[in-house]
Amino acid sequence: MTKPEVVAAILWLSLTAYAVLAGADFGGGLWDLLAIGPRAADQRQAIAEAMGPVWEANHVWLIFMIVGLFTAFPSAFGILALALYLPLTIAMTGIVLRGAAFAFRGHAQEAVGPLSPWGAIFGAASSITPFFLGTAAAAVVSGSIKVTGGRLASDFTAGWATPYGGLVGAFAVAICAYLAATYLTVETEGTPLEDDFRRRAIAAGLVSGVLGIAGLVLAPAAAPPLAQALFGRGLPLTVLALLNGPLALLAVWRSRPRLARIAVIAQVVFVLWAWAIGQWPYLVPTDVTIQGSAAPESTLSALLVVIAAGMALLLPSLWLLFRVFKARNPAVIL
Amino acid sequence: MDNVALARLTMGTSLCFHIAFAVLGVGLPLLMTVAEGLWLRTQDAVWLKLARRWSKAFGILFAVGAVSGTVLSFELGLLWPRFMAFSGAIFGLPFSAEGFAFFLEAIFLGLYLYGWNRLSPVAHWLTSIPIAISGAASALFVVMANAWMNTPVGFRLGPDGRLLDVNPVAAALNPSTATEDPHMLVSAYVVTGFLVASVYAAGMLRGRVDAMHKRGLALGMAMAGAAILLAGVTGDASARFVYQAQPAKFAAMEGLYETRRGAPLHLGGIPLDSEHRVVYGIEVPKALSLLAAFNPEAEVRGLDSFPVADRPNPILVHLSFDSMAGLGLLLGFLAALFWALTLRRRQVPDRRPLLGALVLAGPASVAVLEAGWFVTEFGRQPWVVYGILRTADAATTAPALGPTFGIFLVIYAGLAFTTARLLLLLAKRARAEEGEAGDRSARRRRVVS
Numbered sequence: 211m212t213k214p215e216v217v218a219a220i221l222w223l224s225l226t227a228y229a230v231l232a233g234a235d236f237g238g239g240l241w242d243l244l245a246i247g248p249r250a251a252d253q254r255q256a257i258a259e260a261m262g263p264v265w266e267a268n269h270v271w272l273i274f275m276i277v278g279l280f281t282a283f284p285s286a287f288g289i290l291a292l293a294l295y296l297p298l299t300i301a302m303t304g305i306v307l308r309g310a311a312f313a314f315r316g317h318a319q320e321a322v323g324p325l326s327p328w329g330a331i332f333g334a335a336s337s338i339t340p341f342f343l344g345t346a347a348a349a350v351v352s353g354s355i356k357v358t359g360g361r362l363a364s365d366f367t368a369g370w371a372t373p374y375g376g377l378v379g380a381f382a383v384a385i386c387a388y389l390a391a392t393y394l395t396v397e398t399e400g401t402p403l404e405d406d407f408r409r410r411a412i413a414a415g416l417v418s419g420v421l422g423i424a425g426l427v428l429a430p431a432a433a434p435p436l437a438q439a440l441f442g443r444g445l446p447l448t449v450l451a452l453l454n455g456p457l458a459l460l461a462v463w464r465s466r467p468r469l470a471r472i473a474v475i476a477q478v479v480f481v482l483w484a485w486a487i488g489q490w491p492y493l494v495p496t497d498v499t500i501q502g503s504a505a506p507e508s509t510l511s512a513l514l515v516v517i518a519a520g521m522a523l524l525l526p527s528l529w530l531l532f533r534v535f536k537a538r539n540p541a542v543i544l
Numbered sequence: 545m546d547n548v549a550l551a552r553l554t555m556g557t558s559l560c561f562h563i564a565f566a567v568l569g570v571g572l573p574l575l576m577t578v579a580e581g582l583w584l585r586t587q588d589a590v591w592l593k594l595a596r597r598w599s600k601a602f603g604i605l606f607a608v609g610a611v612s613g614t615v616l617s618f619e620l621g622l623l624w625p626r627f628m629a630f631s632g633a634i635f636g637l638p639f640s641a642e643g644f645a646f647f648l649e650a651i652f653l654g655l656y657l658y659g660w661n662r663l664s665p666v667a668h669w670l671t672s673i674p675i676a677i678s679g680a681a682s683a684l685f686v687v688m689a690n691a692w693m694n695t696p697v698g699f700r701l702g703p704d705g706r707l708l709d710v711n712p713v714a715a716a717l718n719p720s721t722a723t724e725d726p727h728m729l730v731s732a733y734v735v736t737g738f739l740v741a742s743v744y745a746a747g748m749l750r751g752r753v754d755a756m757h758k759r760g761l762a763l764g765m766a767m768a769g770a771a772i773l774l775a776g777v778t779g780d781a782s783a784r785f786v787y788q789a790q791p792a793k794f795a796a797m798e799g800l801y802e803t804r805r806g807a808p809l810h811l812g813g814i815p816l817d818s819e820h821r822v823v824y825g826i827e828v829p830k831a832l833s834l835l836a837a838f839n840p841e842a843e844v845r846g847l848d849s850f851p852v853a854d855r856p857n858p859i860l861v862h863l864s865f866d867s868m869a870g871l872g873l874l875l876g877f878l879a880a881l882f883w884a885l886t887l888r889r890r891q892v893p894d895r896r897p898l899l900g901a902l903v904l905a906g907p908a909s910v911a912v913l914e915a916g917w918f919v920t921e922f923g924r925q926p927w928v929v930y931g932i933l934r935t936a937d938a939a940t941t942a943p944a945l946g947p948t949f950g951i952f953l954v955i956y957a958g959l960a961f962t963t964a965r966l967l968l969l970l971a972k973r974a975r976a977e978e979g980e981a982g983d984r985s986a987r988r989r990r991v992v993s
Binding site for chain 1: 600603604606607608610611612613614615617618619620621622625626628629630631632633634636637639640641642643644646647648650651652653654655657658659662663674707710711712713940941942943944948951952955959962963966970
């Protein structure tokens with residue numbers, strides 16, 4: 211592997227971590243918004259307790275990806291930031307409002323309860339962010355972002371403000387909800403809440419399954435580069451995802467929370483890496499490549515040193531965090 | 545308004561908002577470490593009470609700082625895609641390091657905030673140390689990137705505009721880093737110290753003259769006092785470095801139009817382009833040359849020696865600089881007065897005029913901080929990368945920047961309002977939990993006196 215590829219793979223790993231960790235936090239917000247029934251308050255409490263100590267750390271994977279992208283692939287970053295100004299700006303408002311609302315609620319509960327405006331903002335913003343990040347991903351995989359002579363040649367709605375963009379956005383929200391509900395069955399194992407979240411996980415799993423299949427079927431027409439990726443080099447992982455999907459749902463159905471959690475995480479990993487491996491060597495198909503947009507060798511080497519040193523501090527710290535707060539369910543550590 | 549103006553307005557507002565929270569992310573963890581450490585050492589519960597109260601407030605403040613910082617990392621690209629496409633490979637390294645520092649801060653903050661009942665007292669105290677260190681490291685790394693924008697080194701431009709010989713380490717350690725980084729770090733402690741002192745001074749003014757308030761005030765003022773001394777030293781070094789490295793910024797800071805030997809210092813006043821001089825200011829002969837180069841006859845370049853298109857706005861820069869330096873000096877005198885009285889009487893002074901001044905010092909220190917950033921940022925204009933890339937050429941061409949700005953203005957106002965409301969509420973709740981008895985008797989004392 212060349213250095214740009216190594217850095218790209220590391221960035222994709224951090225996107226994967228962001229998806230399975232922070233994705234669940236967004237899903238938690240959605241379930242907070244949709245909390246219903248006699249145990250609604252307990253559901254919200256369980257979500258808040260699960261997210262509280264970890265959500266800020268989970269969120270940093272996104273920051274890491276942004277700074278890594280502009281350091282290692284500055285021209286690709288410039289194009290993406292320009293072409294996706296609108297969906298990313300909306301996703302960003304969601305990130306701000308979600309985080310602030312959660313902190314406000316968590317640290318001053320009697321003033322800012324689930325039913326206050328900030329409570330509703332927490333849930334709504336938690337859905338807005340993955341939805342618009344999903345539409346932005348659709349713009350990339352559909353090959354709608356065009357670059358000629360280093361300049362953006364497509365318009366500011368290309369590829370995301372489309373039905374397919376909406377489909378991918380909804381899929382992202384559903385996956386977040388699926389992850390969250392599955393994790394929460396482990397967090398609440400043995401309590402009446404476990405069954406609440408199990409039913410939610412099944413619902414989210416079915417919805418994400420339907421949307422995922424629809425995305426796959428429509429890809430050849432709506433997003434040819436994605437179809438080439440998933441049915442081309444990414445095919446083994448696509449097949450794994452198709453096999454694993456029903457198994458994950460079965461594990462949820464049969465109340466095997468720990469197994470279900472691993473299976474759902476695996477599902478997200480299969481989908482993301484089928485896309486990534488299939489899309490190689492493009493960062494933004496079909497005009498921006500990993501090699502072509504990479505920073506100079508000296509920058510990539512220095513970045514790899516910083517990443518190695520940073521990870522040496524980060525990974526033991528993360529282990530400690532999850533060890534202290536998720537000791538009952540250590541598989542969240544991955 | 546055009547995109548460049550809107551992008552600058554949006555970025556500037558985001559920076560102003562974020563920086564006020566970011567400095568607390570640097571300073572408060574250090575105060576929490578000290579207070580909790582003092583509790584471990586002395587077993588005096590008042591220290592623990594302080595640390596616990598700060599940790600609750602910090603839970604909210606850090607989250608708002610973190611999400612507003614996220615906005616900035618997005619906005620760098622969303623508002624200035626050409627700037628990032630050009631600079632990312634050169635100055636991205638400190639941002640990446642900052643990512644890790646932020647990571648560690650968030651992780652240990654999770655352990656600290658939620659670990660009061662899960663960790664042993666010593667282990668809990670230990671988790672506060674990485675927060676303080678990584679908070680400071682974050683600030684240092686981010687300011688390295690800003691310093692590079694002022695003195696861009698670590699690359700060459702090829703004839704076709706391509707980057708050659710990129711050296712990201714040299715870029716991170718660019719000449720401005722040596723003066724900007726220390727100045728920002730100590731300023732963060734100045735602001736945190738004064739804000740904390742301000743809170744306890746306000747409590748004492750309302751009659752809550754107890755051990756916790758006195759110690760909170762003293763600890764805040766200890767940080768503010770030590771840091772503001774250093775802020776004076778590092779600020780002086782920064783200004784003298786700007787005199788050498790960014791003469792246009794320096795001329796704008798001082799409102800100097802004409803290049804001359806024995807240049808005067810202007811205190812206050814408004815630099816008017818139409819008159820080529822500062823009006824309504826106090827002029828101190830030769831003082832500028834003396835301060836800038838330790839030589840009363842040294843030559844200082846004036847604004848007139850730069851093409852009109854390369855000049856920063858002297859009104860903004862000069863007034864910001866004088867606000868920073870003037871208010872900063874006042875804060876320094878206030879800290880000196882506080883410590884002179886405290887050391888002479890061997891206890892924290894509770895005279896009402898002094899407490900009133902300390903209450904005002906908190907917001908004033910934030911104003912000094914913002915004014916300092918105005919000097920740095922307005923002073924670098926019209927460049928985003930000094931001498932290399934113009935701000936006007938870096939902005940996005942995307943639509944709807946106006947609505948984005950409006951939405952973020954509303955969001956920031958909402959966040960500021962709610963944060964303030966919740967911090968007051970947290971304090972009230974803590975008082976209610978700890979019993980109002982002490983408070984009430986204190987209030988009675990005030991009525992009697």
